[in-house]
Amino acid sequence: MSRYWSELARGLSPYVPGEQPRIAGLVKLNTNESPFGPSPKALEAVRAAADETLRLYPDPQSTRLREVLADYHGVAPEQVFVGNGSDEVLAHAFAGLLKQAGPLLYPDVTYSFYPVYCRLFGINYETVPLDAGMRVHTPDYLGRGGAIIIANPNAPTGIALSRRQIERLVAARPDIPVVIDEAYVDFGAETAISLVRDHPNLLVVQTMSKSRALAGLRVGYAIGDAALIEGLTRVKDSFNSYPLGRPAQAGAIAAIEDEAYFQQSRLAIIANRRALTTDLASLGFEVLPSSANFVFARHPGHSGHALAAALREQAVLVRHFSGPRVSDFLRITVGSSAELGRLTEALAATLAAPPPH
């Protein structure tokens, strides 16, 4: 604490990201990165951007990237917003759209950055409990609130709503902005992007960090009605004119254009998720039905905290959250087959060990 901090800085409760330790031989299944590298074409584009033109500012509007994303998703470039990772896109959406007179609604178990943004921007919010099966129950979002944000698939549960459920929700709340955070959508859920044409209150947020394997490049985006995008742009242009550097714009364009590589990667991850789910079940875990590149699983005989610690001892990193309803669980990224082999081996050893005395 310092006398020079603003009241705002004093009142913050910053987000704590998953660790990025530098330990040799570590099996890193804690931050939902892709086990496969990015598209080789994306890497080549980043390299090609590292030339003398780096002396020049990037295109502040990321025009070409927004055109490529618009083509890909069947919308107009004016319906696309890009930012420095989907976290920055979400931050601008909280400030520009979700800060309303009525409270913002979101699930009680979801991405733990949401309350952090609320604190930063002074947004009043109410959490809506998941149902007994850890599912988002959309009818609970009707009849109250000034805005809604839902992660779909939700994190850390991995459970997805159908497009039809999202459509009913946005249609039932035409008076307020609804943000669907689709960071994990490419691993088996239905995107709501096709709904933006008929629903000017809907903003869909996606990222290149997961299914495009570009977490290290920092590119996220949002798609919605042009007026929503203009609102985000106003916030962005009041914060940082040039959020995406030249290498980031170039790499993101090439990644979107490499459809074959994208499909191959995401299908391999879906296949690995199936195998991981089976392996965990045979070790006695309850595994929530995941549409993401991670699973959320608990063991009836062991606490989540103890299991995470035991895995860490064996150089396997998974994510454990404290807090009601989630502290029994581990969130485990779907890694490569080799990584998942190391995980199940370490888990089997832990479960077989006599309990600590």
Place this chain on the structure above:
Amino acid sequence: MSRYWSELARGLSPYVPGEQPRIAGLVKLNTNESPFGPSPKALEAVRAAADETLRLYPDPQSTRLREVLADYHGVAPEQVFVGNGSDEVLAHAFAGLLKQAGPLLYPDVTYSFYPVYCRLFGINYETVPLDAGMRVHTPDYLGRGGAIIIANPNAPTGIALSRRQIERLVAARPDIPVVIDEAYVDFGAETAISLVRDHPNLLVVQTMSKSRALAGLRVGYAIGDAALIEGLTRVKDSFNSYPLGRPAQAGAIAAIEDEAYFQQSRLAIIANRRALTTDLASLGFEVLPSSANFVFARHPGHSGHALAAALREQAVLVRHFSGPRVSDFLRITVGSSAELGRLTEALAATLAAPPPH
């Protein structure tokens, strides 16, 4: 305007950056980019970062980059904050430090992003007039205000305060945070970084976009007392955990480590500024004494607006600001000798032409 925008979004007046047009053969002297490319070692480092590890999140604390900057500037890593360009660093400083009960003070003629941040974060501010010579008069910042930000050298004037003047100011206002925005300091002004040891209220902001010729990579930083840096980090970690991608961190590290290239570039720009100042004076311009990589100049017989438009017709882009005290002037980036030759040629042709009827 959309019904879904927050009140905050409605009330913004976004910053308008200098144009980044894609016109072949353009002489681009409007956004203070370096005419020389970045360090070849920085380019090589960006290329080397474009490998399979891009699938992983970057180090959220940019530990190695902060260590390298700390070594370079003779401070501790805890005294260094990094962000996605100095605009993002400034944004966090406005939210975390400069938003105080008393009004923020800054010059009436300065970087036009400052009032934009104030609007975004709800900061009350008062501008302090430059003196008759367009200089910052630091005694005017005593006895009032809740925080201070001064660009040194100031923009768009290019005129610098001495370190001694800054020292007297921060010593006279130990009760409030003082931010010195040194985007252009390497072109002939004295940095205030050595003052942070004795002045826990001082934050110094620098950028890699100008003297390191990396505008396209987006890296800026701030140096100050560890408690000030912690305040900025709280805001950053409430906004975006990973503002700098892997290529940006790698390129910035290599750029700082290439001291020989840095010295050669900045000295060449200083030499070109001298030549440009002489050429403009011989064309009848009044040129303010610049310590930056641009000059601010006016001609007694021609409006700034008309001159900028005439240059644009000749594919030479300079920056013109409307508004009291500055609209007579052109802000001209110090380009390469060839670019400056094209500029003076175009200016000479314009000044020789009969006035439009």
